[in-house]
Amino acid sequence: MYRVKSESDCEMMLQDQMDSPLADDGSSGGGSPHRGSGPPLKKGPWTSAEDAILVDYVKKHGEGNWNAVQKNTGLFRCGKSCRLRWANHLRPNLKKGAFTPEEERLIIQLHAKMGNKWARMAAHLPGRTDNEIKNYWNTRIKRCQRAGLPIYPASVCNQSSSEDQQISGDFNCGENISNDLLSGNSLYLPDFTSDNFIANTEALSYAPQLSAVSISNLLGQSFASKNCSFMDQVDQSGMLKQSGCVLPALSDTVDGVLSSVDQFSNDSEKLKQALGFDYLNEANASSKTIAPFGVTLSGSHAFLNGIFSASRPINGPLKMELPSLQDTESDPNSWLKYTLAPAMQPTELVDPYLHSPIATPSVKSESASPRNSGLLEELLHEAQALRSGKNQLPSVRSSSSSAGTPCETTTVVSPEFDLCQEYWDEHHSSFLNDCAPFSGYSFTESTPPVSAASPDIFQLSKISPAQSPSMGSGEQAVEPKHDTAGSPHPENLRPDALFSGNTADPSSFNDAIAILLGNDMNAEPKPVLGDGIAFGSSSWSNMPHACEISEFK
DNA sequence: AAGAGCCACAACCGCCTGCAG
């Protein structure tokens, strides 16, 4: 039954409310005495009489000043409730009934761009309310999760991809937009006219789940939260002047990690391809294939916000919004997905190919590959698959247009990327100089945390001086902790620890992988990556302290 | 027929923001 809140916004405004004939009609849930002397507060479903009163009032006085409704009509509902009732059910021009297919597609498309911005989405759907859209989406998510289907159709991914590039190409609108894009807060609102959308919307073939969407915001905001100021240095072309300096190092780090994986799996190339890291080799070879943030961190929520709904500019106090996709399949191990995501995020940031969700590496497997997988999960899954030899997983890059991957993407380097490359060619040396403090910034505990975030988050990697040319020599690489028996210290079981140590040490990495895989490399793969670990979804209530990064502000 | 489970929906709750005093 509906509760009677003991203290709420509504009740505070009902202190002077006297008895009402409607206050206690006890329709369903009814009102109940409120804190003794206070008037009862009617809650629960609205009756037709209440509706009539509210409609009459609005006809006479117009919308707004909802708290006056109670005073003027005797309707014993709080102003908020009146407003909601009017907005969601009583106001004219409301479209009732199920969503049309066009509306559904539009919702999907809008969500891909906006995330859980229901009110903004509702603005694009005349006659529909944010609540309707929200309910529809939540239902859809549940349905997709049950069915093991991705949330975003391929066409939406493509749409997002193209528009991302457009955004990055037009990325000259000043700091506000830049920051917003960087934070994943899409103030940039593309014109989702129905024609435009439908023209780009085909049959609901499904894209792979947005496996890495949880990553970008975390890192983007994590970076920003470090007050390194490089986030502020977005020039008029939308390029992040200093971003490039860190990215090579991160690329190196990821590559170093993968080198360890290489030894671990003896099949690094496959693994890297499966993970979408293969470009990192190219990056290393050329030392310049670094995309500015504007390329990858565009406003697509399909990319940035399939999971997270970042809505705060990164300049200000940061607050990680909770993921929009609730994981009802919570798992004690679910911390994996949160700790690892930041660690893996750089790959997304630097990935010149990742213009859309579909470019996110996705391991399609006949096995029980987690649908909402993240990079680590895919890594582990891939490692398992490789080890077991049961699955010959196709290269994501080479098979992205295969039948199993409806979201077709071509790994065509965009013009923006060419520009970025030129930009990097021209400025990378100065970048390295300018970013000397940051290029060696390895998110270790030795680095004084600037934000209130748990430093664990930033145990991202230890970038050795060799990997990071400008890193100071004073910093000591953090060795993975091992107990005397040689087994990894429990702390190292955490994925952040996994990536925090000397990544050039394959043994520690292997140890961690082994543990993550069940600590027995010779045993059959254990369902470590079962349903309990769904990177794309989350149950934040189960977040371990290492993942408690919500308190950035 | 009865119970369980699923589903869509309505409504509530807490937090945030903008604004006026």
Add this chain to the structure above:
DNA sequence: GCTGCAGGCGGTTGTGGCTCT
């Protein structure tokens, strides 16, 4: 600048209907 209020927004929960076993 601070405070309180009104409104808005997004997340969550409760309810009732429907379907399946």
